[in-house]
Amino acid sequence: MGKVMPLEGNNAIAEAMRQINPDVVAAYPITPSTEIVQTFAKFVSDGKVTTNFVAVESEHSAMSACTAAAAAGGRVMNATSANGLALMWEILYITASLRQPVVLNLVNRALSGNINIHCDHSDGMGARDSGWIQIYGENAQEGYDNCIQCVAISEREDVRLPSMNCIDGFFVSHAYEMVEVEEDAAVQEWVGPYKPVRPLLDIQNPYTVGPLDLWDYYFEHKRNQLSAYPDAKEAIIEEGKRFGKAFGREYGLMECVDLEDAEVAVVALGSTAGMCKDVVADLRSKGVKAGLLKLRVFRPFPDAEIVAALRNCKAVAVFDRAASYGASYGPLYSEVTAAMYTRGANVPCVNIIYGLGGREIRPDQIADVYSKLNDVKTTGQPADPVSYVGVRG
């Protein structure tokens, strides 16, 4: 049986890392993810893990060393936020292209500038095309559970892709919650030993990793990589079920709250989805047919599943905690509406840009969005579907 204890989101993830006991962790400090790395460094210094911890001189080197260590043939983890992820950007693509199952704990924070250390999703969204699996957790428990699942998902032979375990900076990373921490042995058994695939440390079978790949082969290699994402989606579902069987908390691609008969629905990621649950319960008690789609897996993007969940709604609001500068809409809205259009679901959708740089969002603001969706339900798609919630002026 697990043990329920009060933990900050960061320390819940550090606990998961201690239990997983990766072979190498190469990391660099950045707020708000720093605590994961420093808590883990203490585990190393106290001999609680056998990990070789490499305190590198930059996030670029962190991801480079992680990618190389994974290619050498072992389990590798890391943590970062915002500008740290941006500095890794070049290497993120390479990690995924080399099919190295690195797990990165991403504590979501706003990208500069101006510099801001608080939560939004501009970092994760900036890396959305890099080829990494992205799983967004609502709270510390999910940060812990998803960290463990990411290892199993990434390392599956039918996946072999790196993954980001995302939690909201400060709202989750620095908030104490009661977290059920499973027994060490149970976690280790669930994750299983690392099974290397063509490790570079196998000196009897030397091979060349990361060659020059020109117009005559690059496209085929990229096409192969693209074919891994549908498999990854299935693997995430399977591992979520397997996790549920072992520990009683089952996960899927998304969590649907009262969506079956919902007329007005919200799509949201991360901690905001938790607040939406309270708002939905409140609205339901007042007779409003409100629903919520909490998207857990943003990459691979579960477009068919999202459309299936939303197609009977009368109006939908997609919450983006990130702006896409120069685009007409936020990144999540663009993908949801592209899926809806492509799959013939004619539901009016509005885009809510909120919470940039850690600006709080309150239940009354979310309730207000649901009430505006009631208007959209009757009047149809508004001329300007984008609105900004919680911003002055």
Next chain:
Amino acid sequence: MTSKPPASRQTPCLTWASAGKEGEKQMPKNLKQLSESPVRLTGGHRLCPGCGEPIVVRQILMATEDPVIVANATGCLEVSTTIFPYTAWNVPWLHIAFENAAAAASGLEAMYVSLKNQGKIDPDANYKFVAFAGDGGTYDIGFQSLSGAVERRHNFLYVCLNNQAYMNTGVQRSSASPLGAHTTTSPAGRVIPGKTMVQKDLTECMVAHEMPYVAQSIPGRWRDLVGKAEKAFATEGPSFINVLTPCPLGWLCDPAETVDISMLAADTCIWPLYEVENGEYKITYKPKEKKPVEEYLKRQGRFKHLFKGEDGAEIIKGIQEYTDRKWDALLKKAGEA
């Protein structure tokens, strides 16, 4: 559960404390033994005729019988030896990007140390990790990564294939390009005579890292280069060899003269051959008669403009003065002045 941390980071590492094991200095291999070494970079790669790089790489990798794993920065060596689906490498080889060869080597070595400490790799195994990068990937964009990896005392050899410009992208100046050199981004023109600054003294930067073994060499003196690689491989901790590696394409010289020109660099003391072992300087080749720098410069088209007119003569004079000053300083450091 408790366990010991990796051996390499178990004890405080004081300056030079992890330097070369006492009494483990091997006899350098003779020519016959070298010719019998396993071929780790094969022929059939697509580097230019006369390129110094494969000569250097082969000499370096001949210097150990132990298993070698290579981390390669983006550059001529990488693009010309691994054009998919072909490879010229007979050893495990990894390329990630341009500026991170040292970080990549760190990661490879870190995993090796971890697995060895966990008993997952033969405890008697003695794998060597070598990073190859050009001067762009070392002096410029990869400098931070190199500095960090050396400070962390990873056990690896970093070899800079220094041809003094970004040759792979078409001969652009780097901070390794010497004073007066014509490159495509420091072109010799009517008012600007090529590069107007001297090169960064990266070898001394690495000495300042107080690492166990630092050396400069050339492909032309194989005994010097192989001997230094042997010492580097016997070193516990990081080692760095900066090899002046002629590039006929960028230096505008005869591909048949690669080896000779590298030897002239040593004979003029423009590129002194020396090593710094545990902080002790040793000059490994002292020309009987120090040749004037013109003899080195005039063999290369990149300095051709310096031989026209008074301005060029002034620059050559400056190069000679700089070379003399650096050589005298080196003699002092080696206790020979």
